[in-house]
Amino acid sequence: EVQLGESGGDLVQPGGSLRLSCAASGFLVSSNFMNWVRQAPGKGLEWVSIIYSDGRTYYADSVKGRFTIYRDNSKNTLYLQMNSLRSEDTAVYYCARARGGSASHKTVSEYWGQGTLVTVSS
Amino acid sequence: AIQLTQSPSSLSASVGDRVTITCRASQGIRTTLAWYQQKPGKAPKLLIYDASSLESGVPSRFSGSGSGTDFTLTISSLQPEDFATYYCQQFNDYPHTFGQGTRLEIK
Numbered sequence: 001e002v003q004l005g006e007s008g009g010d011l012v013q014p015g016g017s018l019r020l021s022c023a024a025s026g027f028l029v030s031s032n033f034m035n036w037v038r039q040a041p042g043k044g045l046e047w048v049s050i051i052y053s054d055g056r057t058y059y060a061d062s063v064k065g066r067f068t069i070y071r072d073n074s075k076n077t078l079y080l081q082m083n084s085l086r087s088e089d090t091a092v093y094y095c096a097r098a099r100g101g102s103a104s105h106k107t108v109s110e111y112w113g114q115g116t117l118v119t120v121s122s
Numbered sequence: 123a124i125q126l127t128q129s130p131s132s133l134s135a136s137v138g139d140r141v142t143i144t145c146r147a148s149q150g151i152r153t154t155l156a157w158y159q160q161k162p163g164k165a166p167k168l169l170i171y172d173a174s175s176l177e178s179g180v181p182s183r184f185s186g187s188g189s190g191t192d193f194t195l196t197i198s199s200l201q202p203e204d205f206a207t208y209y210c211q212q213f214n215d216y217p218h219t220f221g222q223g224t225r226l227e228i229k
Contacts, residue, residue, distance in 0.1 A: 043224070044209065044220060044222050045209050045211075047164065047219065056132045061123065061217065094166075095135065096165075099171065104152075104172070105154070105172050105213065107213050107218065108168065109156075109166070110177070113165065
């Protein structure tokens with residue numbers, strides 16, 4: 001059974017850093033496309049970043065240069081390193097496993113974690 | 123970035139109604155569109171991918187159509203568990219933008 005569990009969310013001051021973790025079970029993070037998606041309180045969904053099975057990464061313009069997606073294959077865990085945090089980064093952060101394969105829908109999020117809340121405030 | 127505009131932003135309907143939600147892309151995206159359902163406090167759930175392909179386990183009352191810039195999600199006969207917020211997402215190009223959401227409420 002595919003399971004995803006995010007952790008690491010916390011209250012952090014503007015300009016600070018935080019690392020989110022997404023522990024996976026039932027599949028290998030290294031063999032899949034993995035997304036981070038966030039949702040500000042009372043707002044809609046915002047795609048944040050993706051890492052391909054071959055290691056390629058892509059980011060939303062709003063986080064480019066500040067956030068880094070990476071994985072630890074030995075721990076079967078996905079991470080999101082967030083630096084230079086701003087108030088507008090306050091959100092629930094979800095990790096999601098994509099459908100995979102070779103078709104265009106390989107990056108579509110299929111399995112989601114329960115989310116972890118990041119609050120950026122002084 | 124490709125923008126997705128959903129309409130309506132909110133909708134009131136009754137159990138048994140047929141409901142259609144529209145998603146319009148700012149440029150052509152072929153059929154690279156997905157639909158998600160989200161209930162309060164829960165993670166989104168994938169319903170439809172490739173504009174019209176039903177995700178495994180999703181009831182057949184959900185259907186999607188469209189290509190290019192105009193897409194629709196249709197629920198043929200609303201059930202109590204369908205009252206939620208629905209989002210479209212394009213995966214044609216990065217960033218993989220979402221629509222702003224459509225909140226479906228009980229009339």
